[in-house]
Amino acid sequence: MPLKVILADDHPLVLVGGTLALRNAHIDVVGEAKNAEELLTLLKTTPCDVVITDFLMPSEREDDGLVLIDRLAKEHPDVAIVVLTMINRAAALNSMLKKGARGIVDKRASMDELAVAAKAVHTGETYLSDTLLDILNEADENSVAMPGTPLSLRETEVLKAFVNGKSLQEIADSEGKSVKTISRQKRDAMRKLGVNHDSLLKDTARDLGLI
Template identity: 40%
Template sequence: MQQQPIRVVVADDHPVILFGAEHALLKFPGIQVVARARQSTELVKALQTTPCDVLVTDLAMPGGQYGDGLPLIGYLRRNYPQIPIVVLTMLENAALLKRLGELGVIAVVHKSDDLSHIGLAVQHVHRNLEYMSPQVKIALDSLRMNSGGKSEEVILSKRELEVVRLFVSGMTIKEISEKLNRSIKTISTQKNTAMRKLGLDRDSELFQYAQSNGLLNLSAHVPDESVPGGGAT
């Protein structure tokens, strides 16, 4: 008896990545792409109307009714717990990978890796097995080495989180210093400390992290003195 193909829904807001992911999956005889989506509204509609076995989705996919990033992943895990998720991302920081794992995501593929890893990830999660692409493994190995093999929670102080939130909202360091009545040097130090804690090197990564971790939706004034994992929900 011929085995039923693994039915996959693919979601990505970039047409080139969407096409590339689907083309890569078609090279696996046992995988069938049954629907495509460009944002969360299309994705949820596809899941509601099309039976599927695995979801492959970009992490940063703005513009839809159900948001993107970690809030979207959380929504999908709550409403479609039976569908395993393969996450596609350009991010590789420790806090994000840790949070994805906490949400029940056991497969992450970095977009800089060969797209064939998407198919391998689909095969693994379909059997309830973990899969991390090479670039993601490097990030995880680096995390383990830096923490001496111990799992450490990333904690941003109230002031660090406040600075990050204002910075990713579009304010300059000078504007933030004026708004918060702190020196430019202090604001710059708090921003750099937050980035170091999160394992980020560039401002572009900070913007991506903020979007994926829900920081863009946080109030500038955070009630708790410290916030685990950058305050993601």
């Protein structure tokens, strides 16, 4: 029996091109979705072996990004997840894998790579585009703290407040904590994310769905 795949992306050209590439590789595309809600609804009635989904798709509900991967992994444990993304930050890529993605494909790669990834994850392998694998390998070699280490609840709250424009003093005042404590929590969060400068922090937080 052919491998059954559902493809989800909010860009029509990706759906058309991806579907064509998969079918040319003798993979059966049994469904297409334009957002997370459509994907989750489709999965209730359409059995498949692999879901290939864009990481961030516009949605009125907060069920995109890491939240979507986590939900797919929990509700459909027998379905392998491949993520399509333009994101190239090690912390975000590691988080996708930790949440349950078995494959991550760089959206700048050839559409033919979708079939390679689908077949690989269906057999139990982990698949990453070469460009993304290089990023993870470099991060592993250079980071003091492993990117992708889960943030604590307090670190997440401090990070959210900071990237949304609050100063460390304002966060400390609202939490009844010292600036020293808030600064340490922010610094620890940055180390876990593999970020060494405030200018990169907002982009990383956005990649992770924190803002």
